[in-house]
Amino acid sequence: MNQRYVINFPALRSWMFAIAFICLLSVVGLGWLVKSFFVLLALLFITPIIAFFGIRWWINRNLVQEPCPSCGTAAVGLKNRVTQCPQCGESLEVEGQHFKRSTPPGTVDVQAVEVTAQVVED
Numbered sequence: 001m002n003q004r005y006v007i008n009f010p011a012l013r014s015w016m017f018a019i020a021f022i023c024l025l026s027v028v029g030l031g032w033l034v035k036s037f038f039v040l041l042a043l044l045f046i047t048p049i050i051a052f053f054g055i056r057w058w059i060n061r062n063l064v065q066e067p068c069p070s071c072g073t074a075a076v077g078l079k080n081r082v083t084q085c086p087q088c089g090e091s092l093e094v095e096g097q098h099f100k101r102s103t104p105p106g107t108v109d110v111q112a113v114e115v116t117a118q119v120v121e122d
Contacts, residue, residue, distance in 0.1 A: 071085060073085060
């Protein structure tokens with residue numbers, strides 16, 4: 001019987017290639033390439049964490065939660081942006097840390113004051 005015994009290890013072949021490639025890099029003196037790869041890999045994991053905390057800090061600085069000056073419903077908006085009230089649809093601007101009704105130019109916005117009538121008797 002003439003049988004050929006063939007060993008086929010695809011996983012072993014890929015590991016051998018990786019080990020040979022690393023040995024070749026160390027012999028040639030391209031260790032900087034391996035170090036650069038590890039630095040990029042570290043940045044790949046660190047960047048999302050830094051971005052998460054940075055965006056969270058920015059939102060905490062610029063988010064305003066106040067009641068609507070027209071209807072009193074809680075509204076949320078960003079500084080330097082015009083927002084609409086979810087209940088009444090009033091256009092709101094952020095002034096400091098509070099909402100202010102935004103009015104188009106030429107509109108006089110007044111606040112009504114209740115005046116009680118006094119009766120003068122002769």
